[in-house]
Amino acid sequence: MNTATTATTATSTPASGNTRGDGGARHLAGTGALLRLALRRDRVMLPVWVLVLGTMVVSGAGSIEALYGTAAERAEVAASMTANSSLRSMYGPVFGDSTGALVAWRFGVFAAVLAAVMSLVVVVRHTREEEETGRQELLSAAMVGRRAPLTAALLAALVGNTALALVITAGLAGRGAGSALALGLAVGLTGMVFATTAAITAQLTEGARLAKGLAAAVLGAAFVLRAAGDAGSADGGSVLTWLSPVGWAENVRAFAGDRWWVLLLPVAAVLVQGAAAYGLTGRRDIGMSFLPSRPGPAEGRLATAGALAWRLQRGGLAGWTVGFLVAGLVFGGMVEGAADLVGDNEQARAIFQRMGGAQAVSDAFLAALLGMFGMVASLYAVGSVLRLHGEETSQRAEPVLAGAVGRLRWAAGHLVVAFAGAVVLLFAAGLGMYLSYGRDFGAVMGAAAVQLPAVWLLGGVAVLLYGAAPKAAVAAWGVAGLSLAIGWIGPALDLPRAVLDLSPFGHLPKLPGADMAWPPVLVLLAGAALLVAAGLAGLRRRDLVTG
Numbered sequence: 001m002n003t004a005t006t007a008t009t010a011t012s013t014p015a016s017g018n019t020r021g022d023g024g025a026r027h028l029a030g031t032g033a034l035l036r037l038a039l040r041r042d043r044v045m046l047p048v049w050v051l052v053l054g055t056m057v058v059s060g061a062g063s064i065e066a067l068y069g070t071a072a073e074r075a076e077v078a079a080s081m082t083a084n085s086s087l088r089s090m091y092g093p094v095f096g097d098s099t100g101a102l103v104a105w106r107f108g109v110f111a112a113v114l115a116a117v118m119s120l121v122v123v124v125r126h127t128r129e130e131e132e133t134g135r136q137e138l139l140s141a142a143m144v145g146r147r148a149p150l151t152a153a154l155l156a157a158l159v160g161n162t163a164l165a166l167v168i169t170a171g172l173a174g175r176g177a178g179s180a181l182a183l184g185l186a187v188g189l190t191g192m193v194f195a196t197t198a199a200i201t202a203q204l205t206e207g208a209r210l211a212k213g214l215a216a217a218v219l220g221a222a223f224v225l226r227a228a229g230d231a232g233s234a235d236g237g238s239v240l241t242w243l244s245p246v247g248w249a250e251n252v253r254a255f256a257g258d259r260w261w262v263l264l265l266p267v268a269a270v271l272v273q274g275a276a277a278y279g280l281t282g283r284r285d286i287g288m289s290f291l292p293s294r295p296g297p298a299e300g301r302l303a304t305a306g307a308l309a310w311r312l313q314r315g316g317l318a319g320w321t322v323g324f325l326v327a328g329l330v331f332g333g334m335v336e337g338a339a340d341l342v343g344d345n346e347q348a349r350a351i352f353q354r355m356g357g358a359q360a361v362s363d364a365f366l367a368a369l370l371g372m373f374g375m376v377a378s379l380y381a382v383g384s385v386l387r388l389h390g391e392e393t394s395q396r397a398e399p400v401l402a403g404a405v406g407r408l409r410w411a412a413g414h415l416v417v418a419f420a421g422a423v424v425l426l427f428a429a430g431l432g433m434y435l436s437y438g439r440d441f442g443a444v445m446g447a448a449a450v451q452l453p454a455v456w457l458l459g460g461v462a463v464l465l466y467g468a469a470p471k472a473a474v475a476a477w478g479v480a481g482l483s484l485a486i487g488w489i490g491p492a493l494d495l496p497r498a499v500l501d502l503s504p505f506g507h508l509p510k511l512p513g514a515d516m517a518w519p520p521v522l523v524l525l526a527g528a529a530l531l532v533a534a535g536l537a538g539l540r541r542r543d544l545v546t547g
Contacts, residue, residue: 027282030144034152038126042156048478049118050163052485057107057187058171059489064102074102081105082234089231089330092250100175100255104183112249113223115164115191119157120198120215126153127199129208133394137286150199150281154274157195161188176255182263183254189266193245194219196273203280204291213319220323222246227330245269305405309413312391313384317421320380324373324425328432331369335362335437363513366433367447371505373429374451375484377422381459382480384418389466389473392544407539415463415532422455443512450511453524454504458483460531467535470542 039046068074078097081087094105127150130136136149165181165188172180198215205211226247229240241247248265252258284290302308388411391397400410430448434441462476483503486495500506507520 025145027145027147028151029148030139031148031151031155034126034139034144034148035155038122038152038156039159042122042125042160044478045474046118046122046156046160046163048481049114050160050167052481053111053114053118053164053187054167054171056485056489057103057111057168057183060103060107061099061172061175064099064106068102071097074098078102078105084334085231087334088234089227090334092226092230093234093236095236095253096256098175098255100172100179100183103172103175104250104254104256108183108186108254109226109246109250111164111168111187112190112246113219115161115187116194116219116246117216118160118164119191119195120212120219122157122160123153123195123198124202124208124211124215126156128202128205128211131286132206132208140286147278147281150202150277154195154199158192161191161195164188164191179255179258182252182258182260185263186249186252186254186266189263189270190245190249193266193269193273196270196277199277200273200280203277203284206288206292209316213316217319219246224326226250304413305400305410306413306416308400309387309417313387313414313417313421316384317380317417317424320421320425321428324377325428325432328373328429329436330432332433332436335366335369335433364510366437366444366512367510367514369433370426370429370444370447370451370511371487371508373426373448374455374508375480375487375503375505377425377429377451378455378458378480378483379477380425381418381422381455382462382476384421385415385459385462386466386473386476387418388414389470392470398544401544408536411467411536411539415459418459419456422452422459426451426455440512447511450508450516450521451505453521453528454483454508456528457504457524457531460528460535463535464531464538465535466539467542468538 064074068077075097078094078101081091082094091105092109095101130139130149139149140146165184168184168187169177169180172183194215197218198211201211201214201218202208205214222244223246225240226244229238229242229244229247230236230250232238233241236247236251236253241251245266248262252260252262280290302311388397391414397410401407426448427445430445433448434444437444458476458480461479462473465476466473483505486500486503487505489495504524507524509515509517509521
């Protein structure tokens with residue numbers, strides 16, 4: 001037992017059932033109360049995740065029917081998409097030509113990946129993050145079993161994934177209730193696989209960010225394995241595809257034969273990983289980990305607040321950059337096939353033009369893809385800005401500010417990483433797309449750079465909320481998520497222009513191909529600057545922690 005937390009362990013032992021001979025119920029004491037607390041804390045986040053993901057999948061049926069209204073059109077598009085290795089690597093092979101099968105093909109993989117992201121965030125939030133902030137130590141001093149926090153976190157993830165599965169099932173039941181249930185379970189069980197993955201990484205690391213990063217790295221590896229396997233196989237039978245939990249979801253083949261037995265694979269993975277997580281949590285003290293942080297040097301080497309911010313965020317930025325570069329390489333290879341994908345379908349062409357402008361299909365497709373990269377980059381910017389909030393609430397900011405460091409200097413270090421990091425990400429995405437697309441370096445990089453004003457505006461919203469209303473800072477995720485949802489789903493649903501304009505990305509010029517329009521770009525830049533200035537002014541006036 002680690003001596004650093006002997007006092008904590010001694011306090012919590014009678015209640016948590018750490019002595020031999022105690023029944024399993026003692027280890028789970030207080031699970032119900034912790035679950036209610038977790039659901040109360042996530043009463044906004046979980047419903048938003050579920051509704052956005054569920055709506056994305058369910059609404060896809062209507063957009064596909066609008067695009068491909070006849071069986072012949074659906075059969076043609078299924079054949080052309082299956083023959084394109086780049087599209088297979090992105091979405092997987094098409095196993096059927098019904099509307100439901102095309103929905104499962106177009107949205108199944110992404111819904112499974114996003115359900116996994118939702119799940120790993122929930123589990124780490126209610127396990128390692130609670131320990132990192134010290135709240136778990138207080139809870140464990142009461143009648144709380146050793147394994148109760150982990151159980152409550154997994155149950156919270158189960159609630160979210162079950163709700164998501166039910167939304168998908170109910171929304172697509174009219175096209176075949178059994179197949180709709182198969183798709184819902186495939187998405188929900190993928191989320192639970194990575195919930196238990198996060199449960200393991202939360203035991204291995206001392207920090208919540210590293211726990212999320214490791215779980216996300218496993219998810220990224222699973223996606224890459226599936227993409228590599230599908231690129232080389234048109235029937236989903238590649239060994240690489242079967243090694244990936246994301247590949248299991250697509251091989252359920254909802255609306256195309258419904259392979260129910262494949263669902264046993266994620267169930268088995270959940271049971272095995274869950275058992276491993278429970279075993280690990282019973283062998284460590286609260287706050288400790290199996291991969292402790294390395295001790296720092298005897299003398300500090302960080303001379304400025306900016307250097308500290310860079311040290312804290314460089315790992316995350318590196319991971320995001322690699323992801324953007326790889327995604328750019330994958331997407332860039334799809335640009336040449338954009339015209340073949342659209343063919344003579346005027347409705348499909350209209351969707352691409354609403355997303356990427358009324359130019360040639362390849363340019364519109366390229367603009368649409370880089371717009372999506374910009375929307376995802378805004379998630380990085382918001383998360384990087386809100387690192388300030390995490391440093392403050394965990395009381396790590398107070399010792400820094402107690403020295404000769406002002407609040408604005410401290411905040412500026414993190415904001416430089418956030419806003420400059422967005423530049424790095426979009427450059428990486430543009431470079432990857434150019435390398436695989438093979439032409440028009442200046443046009444590709446210009447189309448990537450024009451996304452920055454909108455990214456910075458959403459980053460400015462995060463600065464304003466953190467500086468002026470820190471208790472509402474988490475709402476910045478909602479603003480960024482809404483912009484992503486509008487940009488992703490809006491053009492396919494042909495939403496009114498007034499709705500599309502709610503996203504700052506809707507005001508950007510559609511490069512390459514369209515003319516450069518400076519007024520909206522300058523307005524977005526000015527708005528971002530004003531939001532940052534207002535947020536910093538609020539931070540300078542308010543009290544720390546209490547807001």
